[in-house]
Amino acid sequence: KQWYQRRVAITAGGVFCAIVSHPADSIVSKLNANPGGGVVSAAKELGLAGCWKGLGPRIIMIGTLTALQWFIYDSVKVAFRLPRPPPPEMPESLKRKLAAAQ
DSSP states (O other), rough: OOOHHHHHHHHHHHHHHHHHHHHHHHHHHHHHHHHTHHHHHHHHHHHHHHTTHHHHHHHHHHHHHHHHHHHHHHHHHHTTTTTOOOOOOHHHHHHHHHHHHH
């Protein structure tokens, strides 16, 4: 169960990264194709739909790449039995607040 949850979270993180960075990368690609232009003019030329064009293949590429990188990282940690960070503890102030409420 934990293995599956980690893989789903890793893949979702990769897809999220692809979605967030796609408009900026589209503008940079436009700037590289037309040197001398500005960011604003490139964004206007692309338009809103143009900034998101090609998102599907990017999600597949970046989502898969990021998931693979985290999979390797996680597998190495497990293989070498490297310690995981301890679970976070509840702050003392919250413990006191909950105790007072009871």
